[in-house]
Amino acid sequence: MDLYLPIAEMSVNALVIIGLGGLVGFLSGMFGVGGGFLTTPLLIFYGIPPAIAVASSATQVTGSSVSGAISYYRRGQVDVRMGLVLAAGGFIGSVIGSFIFRWLKSLGQVDITIGIVYVVFLGTVGGLMLKESIGTLLRQRAGQAPSGRTRRHHPLVAALPMRMRFPSSGIYISPLAPLLVGAFVGILTVIMGVGGGFIMVPAMLYILGMAAGSVVGTSLFQIVFVTAVATMLHASQSQTVDILLAALLLVGGVVGAQFGTRAAQKLPPERLRLFLALLVVAVAIRLAIGLTWTPAELFSIQTALS
Template identity: 60%
Template sequence: MQIYLPIAEVSVNAFMLLGLGGMVGILSGMFGVGGGFLMTPLLMFIGIPPAVAVATEANQIVASSFSGVLAHLRKKTVDIRMGIVLQIGGLIGAGLGVVLFNFLKSLGQVDLLITLSYVFFLGIVGTLMFIESVGAIRRARNPAKAPPPKRRQRGWVQTLPFKMRFRTSGLYISVIPPVLVGVFVGILAAIMGVGGGFIMVPAMIYILGMPTKVVVGTSLFQIILVTGFTTLLHATTNHTVDMALAVLLLVGGVVGAQIGTQIGTKLKAEQLRVLLAGMVLLVCGKLASDLLLQPAELYSLGLSGGH
């Protein structure tokens, strides 16, 4: 069943969009990521213009993340206070990101920026996550060979001022690192149409020292407000949010997030991270090859005014 998307100005299969939304929703529930880092490139692959894919996908992330958060709230695995601090940084970052996005759009360079951002971040994050998770799986299989657990050392995060107690995470740290992480993820949300979970989750574990069990729910909680604000800014300044596309992705995403949360509780953390890393690297490879390979048509001619 073909459906015409008025803002994107293309016709696509409605069931394919529902399927894409469902698949990314499952990932959202399993990994605590908004899924935008996969959905935005997938939309670009099926012919949706990058600027529309970014703005509309931010909208879909809000719903799938909200659906995932409800499941995590029931399990009490959301650090609300940490989430609010991250959101403050995220709102500042989203505002800065949309300003940069609009500037590059006026120069005609926004599509290239989106693709390069994806290749760069997905390549780095996917590789690091893959190496770390494979090491964790090996240690789990050979516990005798595993090095003795290191005591958490007093890092630079503990030396900063403006400390706050985060009881759910069991932390007493400065609010500066969470705010900075939030700002960075907010900028990514505006430019790449992502919730930023693929950056946020590793940052929360390795920089902030949060326990893994509360990271996924807190990441999704932070994503909701930041991507909602990003969508609002894109809709009012760029007019690139395609509601027909958003609704189809939303329906699939909400259902998928509930399924993903159930699957996520049955798999080990190391297995989840290897799966996520593999997907990240696959998408990165496809985007990089599209940039490097010679297109089928070297020139595209825009005809206007009957000439």
């Protein structure tokens, strides 16, 4: 069943787009990563223009994250106070990111920038996650006790003033730390069309020192607000949100997120992290190939019939 996308100006198979949204929603609910890091590249691979893919995938991430966040909130695994501080930083970052996106678009460099940023961030984060996951599994097979990580925030965070308590996360830190983390993720959300969870989750664990039980739910909670703001900025400023494309992604994403949250409770966390790391690295490699591989046809000239 083919549908015409008015903003992307192309026809797509509706079932394929819904299935893609379902896959990303499943990963969103399972890992708390929003799923945009996968949606945008897959849309680009399918032939959607990068700028349209970024803006429309941010819309889809909002819907799938709502579904996942509600599931975690019902289980008491969302730190609302922390989530609101992160969301406030995300709002500031989204505004900054929108100016950067418009500037790149005016220069005609937004497509190549999106690809390079994806390769750098996904390659770095995926590589670090893969190293840690393999190390953990090897220690388990050798019968060694897992190397316990003392849960504490980064020394730089401890130096920040105006501390406040976040009881659900079990930490007492300055709100400036999550505000800055949220702002950084907000910039990435606008430029990359991601929820930022693949950076937010490690930052919450290793920089802010949050309790692991509240990390995924809180990540999804802040993603809802940040991606909603990013979507409105894209729609009002760059006009790159394709509503029909976003709706198809949402149909699959909302349903997939529910199955993802259930699967996360049944599968071993070590294997979940390994699977996510492999997925992130694979997407980075595929994007890098697309940026460097010489196309079969170097030039394409289209003429309009009068």
